[in-house]
Amino acid sequence: MLFTSVFKPAMRWLFLLGIMGIAQWGGASPPTLQERGKSVARSTVVLDEQELRWMASHPRVVVTALEYPLYLFKDEHGHWTGLNSDLLKRISDMTGLQFVYQESFSTDQMLAHLERGSADLSTTLSMNEERRALLDFSHAFGGAGWVFVGQAGVPPVQSLEDLAKRVLVLPTRHALEAMIRRDYPSIELRSVKTRAEARAWVESGEAYATIENEIGAQLFPSGRLQLGAVVPGKWDGDYLAVRKGRPQLLSILNKALEAFPEQELRAIRLKWLGGTSTSQAHGFWQRFDQWVCWGMFVVSLFGLLSLLWNRRLAVVVRQRVEAQRNLRDQLAFQHALMDAMPDPMFVRDLQGRLIMCNKSYEDALSTRFDRMQGRQLIEVDVMPGQTAELLHAEFMAQLSTRRTRFFERQLVFKDGVRDIYQWTVPFYTADGQLRGLLGGWADIARRTRQT
Structure with a gap:
């Protein structure tokens, strides 16, 4: 009874303060919206x-x-x-x-x-x-700077001079490639197709470093890689x-x-490159006077404590359900993406057991995934015995060296000898732990006929 007698008058008083604060904020809103509308109108481009x-x-x-x-x-x-x-x-x-x-x-x-x-x-x-x-x-x-990306556990690269007589790997026709070939001939420059391949070369030790955009380089888990210094005097502008x-x-x-509009461009950059939510929250609270902030604090203290535990439980349950649904969606997307690939692809764990494969892999070996799931290549009769033993030994050796492999070869399948382009790449968890191999192959003869 004492709590109720104190709580109800306090709530009535705080409700009145809240109405006054909202009215004050609402009164300021129309000019803001009008200014925003004028900004959009002014941004229309006049063309000749x-x-x-x-x-x-x-x-x-x-x-x-x-x-x-x-x-x-x-x-x-x-x-x-x-x-x-x-x-x-x-x-x-x-x-x-x-x-x-x-x-x-x-x-x-x-x-x-x-x-x-x-x-x-x-x-x-x-x-x-x-x-x-x-x-x-x-x-x-x-824009942003260019940054060196090297192997973890070695001194970070500080300048291009540090790469003298060392291998630097870059995607083909990289923006800095011509300058490096011209001004730093002592650097052993290698070209690959993509940024992912360049990172794989550095991870495996085939290259000492690569160079990436400073913002993009920080998006990927470090694992066996680390960021070095910004390339001096070089800027990656946005055009x-x-x-x-x-x-x-x-x-x-x-x-x-x-x-x-400058503010709109800044908002877009903050949305994607960070800091947006903090700035928005800060700007929201700045629109209130100090007495409104205190009023909201007291409302949260007296009004929301009674509902805190129930709301918290509901949020936890909803987040868990949402996380499970997102995980199922991601797995479904990954399976659909792999099945859409025309070439055979597979994923194996640290013991060489099959985790995942696509439809092309099943068709190439004339079998079904449920027959091979969780089994090593030498445990299923989908390839000649010698070929299965050779490939399994290569997988286990590659897991111990953690090197990527991209090469052409001949392999004996059950339907005969094929010329293929084979690739296998180790993959890691977000914290850099080795999880297994991702690989596949392309039939060179089939691709030649299609071409």
């Missing part, structure tokens, strides 16, 4: 006649897209998202340009699409002298790269970037 004619004859702008986490990547539904996707959507609203994505799988492939004219634009290509001869670059709208022969498109993009 040549630009309008070009847009009329080019209803779609093809964007060659390479997945680059945070900047541009596919979500779980296969839709392109990220910082650069949000930027293009806003430019589309401002100009009327319609952007469509054409997926690429390496920097070299992106450049090839632009050179051949099958794509008009890229959002993730860095600028260098070689590319300036092939492409036109828009105004910069951000929109347009293929030659599209001056109107370049002009439209530059006008849009010039008209882009």
Whole structure:
């Protein structure tokens, strides 16, 4: 009774304070919304006649897209998202340009699409002298440094001079490749197709280091890798790269970037590159006077304590159910992704037992996954005995050395000898623990016939 007699008057008093605070905040809201509307209106781009004619004859702008986490990547539904996707959507609203994505799988492939004219634009290509001869670059709208990525447990790379007489691996046609070949001839430079392959080379010890964008390099679990210093004097600017022969498109993009509201661009970058939630929460509380903050504190103290445990239990249960559903969705997506691959693929654990495979693997060996699950290759009759023993021994040796393998070979299958391109890569947990092998092969003769 005493609690009730004290609690009810206090709640009535705090409710009154809350209504006054909300009224004060609501009174300030309309001007804010009006200012926001004016900002959007001011950001509309005015195009000249040549630009309008070009847009009329080019209803779609093809964007060659390479997945680059945070900047541009596919979500779980296969839709392109990220910082650069949000930027293009806003430019589309401002100009009327319609952007469509054409997926690429390496920097070299992106450049090839632009050179051949099958794509008009890229959002993730860095600028260098070689590319300036092939492409036109828009105004910069951000950027980051380049950073060295080396093996954990060795002194971090501090400069390019540290790599003299050592192997540096870079994706083909990397933005810094020409400069390094010219200015640092003592570095043993190797080229691979993708950033993932470059990291694998460093992990296996085949290369001493690679170089990545500073923001992108921090997104991946370190495992057997560590970040070194920022490459001195080199900057990876954010540009929109347009293929030659599209001056109107370049002009439209530059006008849009010039008209882009600074606060909106900053908000997009904060959304994807961090700090957004903190800034929003801080700005929310700043809109309240000190007495409103105290009122909310007392409300939480007297009003929410009675419901805390029930709400907490409901949240925990809901989060657990959501986590289980997300995990099932991720597993279903992984299975669908593997089954979509035309070449056989498999995953084996530290003892060489089969964890997962795709439909192509089952078809190639004329068997079913449930017959092979949890069993070593030498325990199932899907290959000639000598071939099974050879491959199993190679898997176990590779797990002990932790080296990646990409090579052409001949193997005896039950239906005869095949020329294949085989690859196997160790994979790790987020904390760097070795979990097994991911591998597969491609039938060289079949690919030659398709070509």
